[in-house]
Amino acid sequence: MVVYSSIELTCTDGIAILTFNRPKALNALNTSLLEELSHALNALKADESIRVLILTGAGDKAFIAGADISEINTLSPLGAKQFAQAGQEVISKLQELAIPVIAAVNGYALGGGCEMALACDFIYASEKAVFGLPEINLGVIPGFGGTQRLPRLIGANRAKEMIFTGKHLTAAEAREIGLVNKIFSPEELVVAATETAKLIATKGKASLCAAKQTINQGLNTDLQTGLAIERDAFALMLASPDAKEGTGAFLEKRKAVFTGGLND
Ligand code: CAA
Numbered sequence: 214m215v216v217y218s219s220i221e222l223t224c225t226d227g228i229a230i231l232t233f234n235r236p237k238a239l240n241a242l243n244t245s246l247l248e249e250l251s252h253a254l255n256a257l258k259a260d261e262s263i264r265v266l267i268l269t270g271a272g273d274k275a276f277i278a279g280a281d282i283s284e285i286n287t288l289s290p291l292g293a294k295q296f297a298q299a300g301q302e303v304i305s306k307l308q309e310l311a312i313p314v315i316a317a318v319n320g321y322a323l324g325g326g327c328e329m330a331l332a333c334d335f336i337y338a339s340e341k342a343v344f345g346l347p348e349i350n351l352g353v354i355p356g357f358g359g360t361q362r363l364p365r366l367i368g369a370n371r372a373k374e375m376i377f378t379g380k381h382l383t384a385a386e387a388r389e390i391g392l393v394n395k396i397f398s399p400e401e402l403v404v405a406a407t408e409t410a411k412l413i414a415t416k417g418k419a420s421l422c423a424a425k426q427t428i429n430q431g432l433n434t435d436l437q438t439g440l441a442i443e444r445d446a447f448a449l450m451l452a453s454p455d456a457k458e459g460t461g462a463f464l465e466k467r468k469a470v471f472t473g474g475l476n477d
Contacts, residue, residue: 215256219246221271222253227264228410229257230403236272242300242325242357243281251303258310264418265410266310268333269317269403270326276316276342279324280357297356300325304358308332308429311422313413317406318342319399323381328357331366334425337409338384338393339402347379365432367391417455417471 215222221232231253233240257263270276280300288296307314307329316322316333323345330336330344338344346359354360355376364372367390375382387393397405413421423446431439450456455473462469 215252217249217253219243220249220253222256224260224263226411227262227414228407229263229266230407231257231266231268232271233268233277234271236270236275238281239275239278239321240270240272240326241278241281242329243284244296244299246281247299247303251306254303254306254310257312264312264414264421266312266314267317267403267406267410268307268314268329269406270319273320273341273399275321275326276318277323277326277329278321279326279347282351285353293356300328300357304329304332311425312418313410313421313425315406315410317402318344318384318393319402323347324355324359325357328355328359328362331362332358335394336387336392337395337397337402337406338387339399340384340396341399342384342387342393342396343381344384344387344392345379345381346376347381349376349379415471417453417459417473419453419455419473420450420471423450 219233219235221234223230231250233246235241235243235246257266280296285293285296314333316330316336318330318336318338320339320341321343322330323343324347327344327346346355346363348355348359360376363375371390382390382392384393384396388396395405427443427446430442434442453473455471458471458473459469
């Protein structure tokens with residue numbers, strides 16, 4: 214496994230845990246971290262044995278406190294566009310990962326950190342988590358997808374309130390508006406995310422990936438097109454070895470054991 218300087222990647226029994234690891238800068242996203250993340254995502258994509266990815270932050274204060282302000286402070290307009298593009302590309306790569314991704318938000322998830330969590334399939338938060346898009350306080354706007362993904366997730370009116378005020382939300386407030394699925398104590402957070410990941414990992418990888426892709430594609434289209442995407446994916450899945458195992462196991466009154474990978 215490659216050794217990174219600003220992230221850590223561990224893989225156990227098909228579950229990968231990627232930890233943002235610049236605790237002195239509250240895990241802020243600089244160019245070097247984004248490059249390492251992109252590299253790690255490519256490695257995860259190529260590894261058929263990985264079934265679920267969990268993202269979290271090192272230290273007890275932050276998931277990610279945003280893009281690195283000392284870096285963006287020096288950028289020209291062209292440099293800013295390139296920086297935003299680099300961040301958007303790696304966060305889109307995360308969102309497009311075929312496997313389920315859980316954000317385990319252990320502290321500040323501000324700016325680019327909140328935007329990173331938004332690209333995950335769902336968010337578990339510690340009681341100490343804080344969410345926000347405070348870019349307006351810096352005289353800028355979110356640049357890693359926040360103006361696009363947040364309204365799609367929580368609705369335009371709530372997203373506008375968060376982006377216009379730059380206010381921080383507690384974990385409970387974030388759960389109330391549908392940003393966070395569940396809240397845990399700091400000690401339980403990654404344990405709980407891993408338990409959920411283990412449950413997900415018992416399901417067929419091909420059908421998990423098909424479900425994720427169908428939901429994500431459907432969110433970007435009209436209902437009729439989304440239903441057509443679902444019909445096609447359903448038919449494809451029904452022809453898979455995992456569907457034979459799953460339906461057969463039900464009829465034989467036994468527990469299904471899914472072995473199918475993406476290429477079966
Ligand atoms: N970039 C660079 N360094 C950061 C940082 C960031 N986003 N956030 C925190 N740090 C650094 C601080 O500069 C400080 O470093 P030093 O010890 O060397 O001074 C260290 O991390 C600890 O931070 P604080 O002393 O500020 O800790 P605190 O507990 O008092 O406050 C905080 C915590 C509320 C998160 C505060 O650090 C803060 O507001 N950070 C900035 C949050 C922010 O504005 N994020 C958006 C960034 S822009 C962006 O993300 C654009 C985009 O969409 C791409």
